[in-house]
Amino acid sequence: MNDDQTKAVENAAKNPKNLGEMEGADAVGTVGRSDCGDMLRMWVKFKEENGRKVIDRATFQTFGCQTAIAVASVATEMIRGKTAGEALAMSGEQLSSPLGPLPPMKIHCAQLVEDALKSALDPAASKPAVPAIPSGPTLADQITPTGKVKINLLKKTSES
Ligand code: FES
Numbered sequence: 307m308n309d310d311q312t313k314a315v316e317n318a319a320k321n322p323k324n325l326g327e328m329e330g331a332d333a334v335g336t337v338g339r340s341d342c343g344d345m346l347r348m349w350v351k352f353k354e355e356n357g358r359k360v361i362d363r364a365t366f367q368t369f370g371c372q373t374a375i376a377v378a379s380v381a382t383e384m385i386r387g388k389t390a391g392e393a394l395a396m397s398g399e400q401l402s403s404p405l406g407p408l409p410p411m412k413i414h415c416a417q418l419v420e421d422a423l424k425s426a427l428d429p430a431a432s433k434p435a436v437p438a439i440p441s442g443p444t445l446a447d448q449i450t451p452t453g454k455v456k457i458n459l460l461k462k463t464s465e466s
Contacts, residue, residue, distance in 0.1 A: 311406040318376035318405060323383055328365040335425025339418055344370035346378060348422040352390075361385050361393060366422070373415035377402040381419050390427045396420070 328349035338345040346368040353362035364382040368374050381401035385393040398416030401423070402408055408416055 308406075311408075314405045315373055315376040318379045319372040322375050322379040324363070324365045324379065325367070326365055327367065328363070331365075333426040335422045335427070335429065337418060337421040337425050339414060341414070342371070344368065344374055344415075344418060346370055346374060346418050346422045348378070348382070348419075348426050350385075350423075350426050355387070358389055360387050360389055364423075366419075368418075370418060371412075371415055373408065373412045374418050376405055377408075377416045377419045378422075380404040381423065385423070394424060394427050396423075 328351060330351065331349035332352050333350040334347065335350075336345065336347040346366060348364055348366045350364045351362045352359050354360075364385055366378040366382060368378060370378075377398070380403075381396075384401060384404070385396070388396075398413065398418075398420040399407075401419055402416040
């Protein structure tokens with residue numbers, strides 16, 4: 307990752323868009339990765355537009371790395387206005403494309419976002435690295451910290 311890409315990821319992670327729970331969401335998907343222990347939940351709301359059912363808004367929460375936060379931020383922006391089918395057709399590479407190509411060791415971070423989106427939009431067809439996690443009210447509700455675990459909560463941002 308060159309300096310520009312590193313800055314793009316850092317900026318997106320520092321000021322994530324669409325962070326937080328969404329009340330009244332039409333779809334929710336939660337996935338986790340056993341290899342790094344990160345989790346991501348995505349909420350999706352649809353609207354009718356020109357006779358098509360398209361994504362009005364998507365939000366996310368994650369116990370994930372900086373790259374996962376950055377990819378989820380740009381991905382939730384990119385899928386606005388797309389149908390579920392169009393969004394489902396997007397790969398992790400496409401969802402992270404505004405950040406530039408990710409290094410091989412960070413590709414799974416974009417995959418986490420892709421898997422959460424697929425889990426939300428088509429739970430029956432999604433095949434995440436690990437099975438989808440049953441949804442609780444918030445992602446934090448599903449974590450039971452033991453020992454020296456510290457959870458840093460990001461401030462919820464406005465819709466933009
Ligand atoms: Fe696990 Fe990035 S290191 S999602």
